[in-house]
Amino acid sequence: MTALQDLRVLVVENDEMSAALLHMQLVQAGAVVVGLAATVAEALRMLQESSPDVALLDYRLARNETSEPVAAVLAARGIPFVLATGMTAEQVPASMRAGVLLVKPYLSADLSRALVRAIGRSSAPA
Numbered sequence: 001m002t003a004l005q006d007l008r009v010l011v012v013e014n015d016e017m018s019a020a021l022l023h024m025q026l027v028q029a030g031a032v033v034v035g036l037a038a039t040v041a042e043a044l045r046m047l048q049e050s051s052p053d054v055a056l057l058d059y060r061l062a063r064n065e066t067s068e069p070v071a072a073v074l075a076a077r078g079i080p081f082v083l084a085t086g087m088t089a090e091q092v093p094a095s096m097r098a099g100v101l102l103v104k105p106y107l108s109a110d111l112s113r114a115l116v117r118a119i120g121r122s123s124a125p126a
Helices: 016-028 040-049 068-077 108-119
Strands: 008-012 032-037 054-058 081-085 100-103
Touching (some): 016 032, 054 108, 068 081, 081 108
Parallel strands (some): 054 081
């Protein structure tokens, strides 16, 4: 059993290739991907339909959107999130600082550790 076993994850990522890779990495680590959203509207709809344990957010989405509205809903519902971005901690907007920062590029092990930190689980090897 891994640290991510049965963890329900919502992935918000507009790049199809990256989303597919994240889906594969998460499933291999034992997590359950409850949805892959490419836009804010899709993510918000998925949040109405499911209750993830944690979300993985790309900051910049298509059509000049950011995942800030999704982070606001997650925070209001008490759902932790990991912010995956190429930005440094100083560049991240204050509204996103409630999440665990995962700076791109990163390895699968970094992703697992960030998710574990976000949900406050023990840091058992993933």
